[in-house]
Amino acid sequence: MRLIPREEKFFIMLKKISENVVIGAKKLEDLVKDYENVEQKAKEILETEHEGDILTHEIIEALNKTFVTPFDREDIYSLVGRLDDIIDYIEAVTDKLLLYKIKKPTKEVVRMAQIIVESTEEVNKAIVGLKDLKHPRRILDHCIEINRLENEGDKVSREILAKLFETATDAIEAIKWKEIYEHLEMATDKCEDVADIIEGVVVKYA
Amino acid sequence: MRLIPREEKFFIMLKKISENVVIGAKKLEDLVKDYENVEQKAKEILETEHEGDILTHEIIEALNKTFVTPFDREDIYSLVGRLDDIIDYIEAVTDKLLLYKIKKPTKEVVRMAQIIVESTEEVNKAIVGLKDLKHPRRILDHCIEINRLENEGDKVSREILAKLFETATDAIEAIKWKEIYEHLEMATDKCEDVADIIEGVVVKYA
């Protein structure tokens, strides 16, 4: 049997990390949908990001101390790094909304936040699936869905950016929104990076 | 003998990938030189980029399944990743030309595209050279040329950006062009990253 109890903890820790990313995504969705108490909500997203940092630190410390891992050590490092990137971009969006004193998120921001929620949920399911590499099909289906969501996010952000640059009269406003859309899109890109790593693990071990 | 037939396929696959990057670079050069049927030409560059994704996927799958590789597995991963970055930046330039509804590329854009063609051709030659590590000098000469081209691209893009920021009256236009020049320069940067990885392989095995 590939998995020994001691390694079990990696799955528990990975799951915790990906669940924390989903929590952050949902908080972002709530923030942009219901744009009230922005500072308080932003603070909570920052706390979720800090929680992610602590979890990341823990798993890396465990990795550095454990010599047997359920799958390639470098894949775990990469997974953890990309999961951390997702929550970092989620927090960065929040930060920009505050920093640029955005009055009201556009409907495209709301749509992107929804895509990020869906995508992080698929990421979480794919990661939970890693525990059972004998059923690779299920894992790969989540990866395919993550790719589809990334494409959709890409389409939304490209269209709104094209519109923004055609109609903008205030360049400073255009810079602000461009950065916000780009950060939102980066979050979905990082979900796709996670899917790519998971696919690699599946190919190696399934 | 270091190379066994089974590993031969890595060289064939690597060569295919780097040839595909050259194809993408040439399509970009054609697009910006002869700025007609822009949407159709952009579509073809996107197809070349997709082709690159498929080739990348294939080599990574093969890597994950093969235990003996002609040189360090991580170097192959890095090479493939950076080659993919080159074609991604080429496609991103095309995308921005369309997205920002650019009427006509400047002569600096054309010059940068030419540099990218030359650089990707050198990348392709260096990669083909990897099959014959007993002649490291030839491989390294291509790497030196890639570095020279990156410096030239850097100079072109720095000068045009300085000019742009001195003379621009329309900030939105400045943002658009800045992004296009930066993406063009990133393509040459990624060629240099490939050269660095190849130099590392040469030092290790030659």
Add this chain to the structure above:
Amino acid sequence: MRLIPREEKFFIMLKKISENVVIGAKKLEDLVKDYENVEQKAKEILETEHEGDILTHEIIEALNKTFVTPFDREDIYSLVGRLDDIIDYIEAVTDKLLLYKIKKPTKEVVRMAQIIVESTEEVNKAIVGLKDLKHPRRILDHCIEINRLENEGDKVSREILAKLFETATDAIEAIKWKEIYEHLEMATDKCEDVADIIEGVVVKYA
């Protein structure tokens, strides 16, 4: 004993690289504090960056040829890569000051340069400390200080960016300053990346 004489050279080389980064940081601080002979000072920073490239090249060549290393080969690669990033961002700031024909750096730019000097000095101390992994506490204290400085840099750059976007009337000026502050902040971010890698090494070997 873990360290054999042949490996000693890695510490000497790493120390040289991190000292070179401190030199670059101090030159940047001098440039922005005493904004005279800007072109000459910028040229010297570029030379420091080139010196860093040569040192990086040497250590990577040595790494590729040596099979026994004092700690994980990949950690040394990562360390060297991030140290190179720090000096690259320092040089990039200089480059932007010239490129954008900045008349006078703001007091926030000076503050950020000071933070970068302090942070690179801590980086250097932490790297020197790696030779003596039996005293991990000292090394980790430097890492904590690097994290504190990164937070401070983050705070300075966020506040000035918020102010900039609130008060800017000239969007092109806003773009220029935004890029300069972001590059300054990236230098402190890369110091933090170095601290993270060092913490990992300490956990593994101490």
